[in-house]
Amino acid sequence: MTSVQNPVPETTHALNVAIVPDSFKGSARASEVAAAMAEGFAKGAASRACEVEITAVPFADGGEGTLEALIDVWGTEAIEVQTTDALGRRVLSRLGLSADQQIAIVEAAEAAGLPQVSDVARQPLDATTYGLGALVAHALDLGVSQIILCLGGSATTDGGTGLLSALGAKFVDANGDQLPAGGGALENLASIDISELDPRAATVQWQIACDVTNPLLGAKGAAAIFGPQKGASQAQVEHLDGALGQLAEVLEDATGRVLREQPGMGAAGGLALSLGSYFDVELVPGWELVAKVLGAHEILDGADVVLTGEGRLDSQSLDGKVVSGVLAASGPGCDVIVIAGSVDLDDAQLEESGILAAYSIAPGPATLSELSTDALALVQRTAFSVARTYLRK
Template sequence: MSIDLLGLEPWKWRRGRLLTHPPTKGPPMTLDAKHQSPALSIAIVPDSFKGSAGAGAVAQAMARGARAAAQASGRDVDITTLPFADGGEGTLDAVMDAWKTEARSVATTDALGRRVTARYGLSRDGTTAIIEAAEANGLPAVSDVPLRPLDASTYGIGALVDEALTEGATEIVLCLGGSATTDGGTGLFNALGARFMDAHGNQLPPGGGSLEQLASIDVSGVDARVFEVSWKIACDVTDPLVGPLGAAAVFGPQKGAKDADIDVLDAGLRRLAAVIGEVTGRHLGEAPGMGAAGGLAVSLAGFCEVELVPGWELVARILNAREILEAADLVITGEGRLDSQSLHGKVVNGVRLASRPETDVIVIAGSVELSPEELAEAGILAAYSIAHGPASLKELSEGAIELITHTSYSVVRTYLAVAVPYLKKRLTVP
């Protein structure tokens, strides 16, 4: 199945409006001397197809299809691949792929305190570390046992931060998605040297379930580097820390929290925010985004200088994505499921916003659930599903790479046939 707007000349739809004159912006294209055809610049910038293929494998599959289509059409194309992510699952791998470096492994603990090995990434110059919090406190790692929402802790992330600091990182990019925890980041800050104590001076047990007993926070034992490093937090939600739209109420159920647990966790997070406010004057309970990942950023934000940035924007900065997208004539992106959420904080959203208004953006997805009108309003030229007929999710997942390659071939072959006649009109012949 495909949903597209190719019934019109390609230039006529741009960012949800019908143009009456061809666009004139953008770098001039040159003719291939042999075929007198456009040498098309294609940027392939997909997210992972979660559960089926990582962003790197998806990008390579799309590139294979695009190259085969160009060869079959007798066209010259310049293809740039940039595996992408939205700051959640898969961000570490996408960044490592772009940096051409290997992730580093660290012995630590999962959300329930069990020994695990987690990864983090370090830039080639050693100045920027990227940490995917779910490597140490993610839901998948504790899916083998009953969830314990009151006890789950972010403590294991601390080992990753400590290792990054030891290696000399001056900037830490912390990606929040996929957590099993609702402890306000107290476990992480505790691992870095902070103490969260009750009225009797006793250290609180791990997890958000004990935070209602919080009386004081001692940061005298925190490594000075924690306060000196530049913190960038990838955050794709605007939920506050507490209340009906807060961390416990909105995200607690997926972490195993029942109604009574939600009440306990919300009360604990309120107490944490109150104590931080008393100590530092920073009132974070209602601050947008502080509810992400069970309030993971709250303890850091209470005592350190942190910057909350939409995940796709943060990844775009790291990967220099805007420069690549702005140089492209055609952008192909994709993800497992294209729906209304894709247009709010996800990779597809970031790609369309970072591309030039006159650049064609095409999406390839496992399933497409947006109407032609919604695609046009979003500035997406076309969206194609990799499902060529009735198929189960298992079949699509197992054959994803081949299906993505075949779909990319069809998309690019069609685009070259439809778009090139118009594109010739604005070419500059050397």
């Protein structure tokens, strides 16, 4: 957390400014964006002779970038772990650890993400969360009492069976043979052997950050909604939906827990299904989970004006992302201003959302590469202009 204060006469009432941006993915970490916004706004306020008290906190929505946002605030470094990607190839991934070493933050995208397998044709039936399980196992080795698992950006639709396999579970067919990795093989699932399942996984507190409300199966389920972006054809979508249905049946028979209709269970290819069947897990909206860890509600509730932002402000930003969380958590009468790489909301959408104003950092015609290269300088410059415009002498 960064605090910046401009020295001005004590008789002037200080404006309380909260800065809580997401990362500009592919361009800058949330901590860098927060610092750039704070510096730009502080300079703009000084030029207007206005007293401001700025609290800047890097933020995330529980998906990609959450690990970086939390370790930046915790003041810790990411821990590298040798594991495998969604196609089983060796890869070096990361997990985060809180300052007291009791909370581990694990991102699905770190060991089961689409970017890691973008160099080959997508394999939706075979992609596995097994490598993610290695990150979880390492967190358990570190002796943590809580694991925050961030869904989002996965290349998988395996119902979390790969993760549970890495922790010792065996998913077998009617002949007792262990199934190959991936969601496609689950159509042949007959039973699950948990005799060697790591007992430590039942002793930690599980929180799963999820920013969608899709159920596991059906027209709004994991395969139908998210399968195509992972490379699944219509036939493969139907295959995966049936396979996840079979997994749900076997898990329900084994544990008595019926989770298929629970909101959010369709996120990241049903990743939480296997975990939630055997362990007590809490699915939390990503924004809410991060807000609780960072104490963001207290920061936002006391703010007169909030600056937030992300790489692209569009309709998705208003549905479970950082911007929507900021709008929901800001106190009454607080002005919310967005700084983004691009703004793809019209005036009516902005007004209806409650956003006071939205600014693009683009100074003119520019390519995405150009904006990415200069993102932080442009964010700072835009925040300076926002302060100059918003504040009065």
